[in-house]
Amino acid sequence: MELPKKTLILFALGSLIITGACRKLLPLAPKDEEVLAGTIPGLTPAQEHEHLVADANFGQVFSKADGLGPIYVQTSCANCHVGNGKGHPSTTITRFANLNGGVIDYLISKGGPQLQNRSIDNYPVELLPAEANVITKRIAPAVMGLGFIAAMSDQSILDNADPNDTNGDGISGRCNYVDPTSFFIPQNIHQPNSGKYIGRFGKKAEKVTIQDQVVFALKQDIGITSDFDTDDLYNYASGIYTGDNAPDPEVSASFVNSLVFYMRTLKAPPRRNEEDADVKAGQSLFYQVGCTNCHAPTFTTDKSDIDALSYKTFHPFSDFLLHDMGSGLDDGYPEGGANSYEWRTPPLWGVGLAKDSQGGQMFLLHDGRAHSFEEAIMMHGGEAASRRDLFSALNDSQKKQVIKFLESL
Amino acid sequence: MRKIALYILVLLSSNLLEAQTDSSFIKRVPVDTSKLKMNMDAVYNRPFLTMGKMPVSVGGYLEANSSYFGTDGVTEGLSFQIPRLTVFMSSAIKKRIKFLTEIEFEEGGKEINIEFASMDIEFHPLLNLRGGVIMNPIGAFNQNHDGPKWEFISRPFSATTIIPSTWSNVGFGVYGKYAQNNFVWAYEAYLTNGFDDQIINNTENRTWLPASKQNAERFEESFNGVPLVTAKTAFRHRKIGEIGFSWMGGVYNKFEEEGVVVDTKRRVDLVAIDINSTIPKLNTYINGEWVWALIDVPGNYPEQFGKKQRGGFLDIVQPVLRRKMFGWENSTLNIAFRTEYADYNVGTFTDTGGNIFDHVVAIVPGISFRPSQQTVIRFNYRYHWNVDPLGNPASRTAGFQFGFATYF
16 A cells, blocks of 8 residues: 555644644633623532523523513523623613603503513514603613622611711712512511612612512513513503413523522622723722712622622622712603612623623613713713713813723723 | 334345345446536435345445534533434436435434435426425535535535525425536426424524424425425536526415414525536635525514525635545545635614624635545534624634545
């Protein structure tokens, strides 16, 4: 048999090069600080495994056979919270109500409080009822670091509350006390007030726990019933008083709790370029201007059933309180104890990576109306107007430093 | 289906065992090289064996490979696959009446499919009747997909996820060829069962034509009573190459139930163009296909369900050595390069006017060695970028594949 030596040598050399370069030719993992995925440090192997299972549940795409709809907004949690980050206008949700003489009616009997503008085939989509006179849009928030927020005590939120502005700084943050859900089980971190509890999740702090938000979103966003809420959605205006053909509940309590676990164990959004001189200068200006009066930088968790979340210091840049944001951001939609012009201070952590989940653009504030940090700041009004003006008075270089600091979050 | 497949294998193996006592028992069917072969001929343009006086010729191919892939820094390690074992049988029933079937065992038998089973009756070279399970002639890959013919281990995205190759259906149709000098013109036209509403009711979170392949009932009855029409015309010049134009379209949803209209008729249409050519002197082989898909997605569906899709691939194969190697006469060493693209949602977001991305781009350099034209040993490096509908930073996957494919 003739052995083509050149071929053999070429083949052997090629194989060697390829074997050596094998790993280098595979895509590298993005740097930890560049992505919003990953777990909090210190989880046990069993918890890490459960997180992976829960991650798959978070990404599950519901189909008609799984109980999607019959009316819905999106088909999966991950569609709105892409890469665990902030949402995109294409997945914005719409809420509606009737406000008459200061009395809010969420039009539950007309399909409220949320519009489901998508439907499974052969089923009519929901339209806004004629009675709806207040309509608001909400862009999905990032879901990173929620475990830390869930693990801090009510007292740590109350410590920043100053509803009557007794310290005279012009900021009068207050808690949104809301009626608990039927399945809410108080923990040692919660402090009831006349049967109500402090909301800490949601644009207007209208949800007490992550579980409240998950059960609500599964139903209102995806049309998925669970052990915690077994009544399916249907289009009230269609005269078809049936949901989909999947038996209810469409997911179990375990599935809901798995999603809750996923969000509890997602890492806190990482910082980038912390040591950069401009970032440091921007951080100083951020404090000097008084942004931190609402965007409180640091909290510490209480004891948690997940050890990795116990007594941990974290930096959400939020006080989780309601603030009057002025008429420009008044959406006309009161929620729980929150007035229409009040908004919970949104955590700023992870905001520097917003572009990576919003298709390279920025859609900030509750409905994504602001397309840059500066635009978002300039839309602050009400209690924040004085801080906005102070920012506005900074020179261009200083403004850029503040923006650089925000980009580092 | 599994019993039928088992029966076929037992039948074949019993004859092969007998054949071991007589080397002249099995004979290779001579391939007719006098005529210009086109993509539409691929189904019969395969090596067959006859066994004694059996009226049936048999053949098949096997693909086996290993792969080592990683996505964004995470690898699942080394794994081995046997993506397909295909057995085909043909029979010349009578002059100008022939039958061929292709039965495929995918992924070690996880799926067993009759990919092709049809009878062809030639009334005239320009008028042949074909009926049974046919491979819809959309593009070229769907008809000409045998592993041993390709230098690349993975099938192209556009040919498997926009055109859901291998896409076979029950139906009837006609085809014909007209040849003059160096030139051949061919046509094909079929009516078959077709798609169903799984193309938009699926867990892929996008319009996904391959989802209809899950509906095995399409081999028994049409989902909605409206046939899928597939038509193709192709031209081939002996020195230049081949170009094909094809269209496949039909209604995919159930618009009527028990005589009651429950929805509007929603269409899915695919248009494809395919080319292949060999550059003289260099012997560089070029092969490509491009497809556009239009899908009437209901307005009540989220925007991630694309109404338009498009994609294609281009393969360039350059023989670098053609000589006796390792004792095999006329063996060939090739270098090859594929580039491919599939966009599952061509359009813009209503709210922002921004582009909807949801696409994948891939490059695949490779080396292949062919001890004979029937067998290929392949080594591919594959790199692809998946971009989500919003256009966020791409997820990157790359890896190495090594394997072989051979007719037997």
